[in-house]
Amino acid sequence: MVRALIEWAKANAWERIEADAFEDIPIIYEITGSAGHTFWEKLGFHLVDRHPHSELQDRSQFGEFTKTLEEQAKSIGIPPKKAIDRLVMRLNLT
Numbered sequence: 001m002v003r004a005l006i007e008w009a010k011a012n013a014w015e016r017i018e019a020d021a022f023e024d025i026p027i028i029y030e031i032t033g034s035a036g037h038t039f040w041e042k043l044g045f046h047l048v049d050r051h052p053h054s055e056l057q058d059r060s061q062f063g064e065f066t067k068t069l070e071e072q073a074k075s076i077g078i079p080p081k082k083a084i085d086r087l088v089m090r091l092n093l094t
Contacts, residue, residue, distance in 0.1 A: 019088075019089045025073050040091075048088050048090040070083045
């Protein structure tokens with residue numbers, strides 16, 4: 001589906017496509033279904049920005065999820081503080 005979007009965007013003269021991603025942490029796939037940054041890299045996207053996800057900073061609302069996210073990140077060698085980062089991936093089409 002993403003490849004079809006890329007081809008459509010090229011045919012319609014888009015300059016770039018951006019996608020949000022997270023680190024490749026199991027709970028991200030399990031709960032959100034979101035693709036990690038490796039998925040986007042395999043399609044030619046590259047990282048252009050990284051910053052803490054605003055909603056995941058609110059531990060009163062997402063405390064248990066964030067805790068698990070950080071634990072899983074640490075177990076696979078990702079610094080826990082980077083576990084809540086929103087990654088902006090970009091594919092330049094021009």
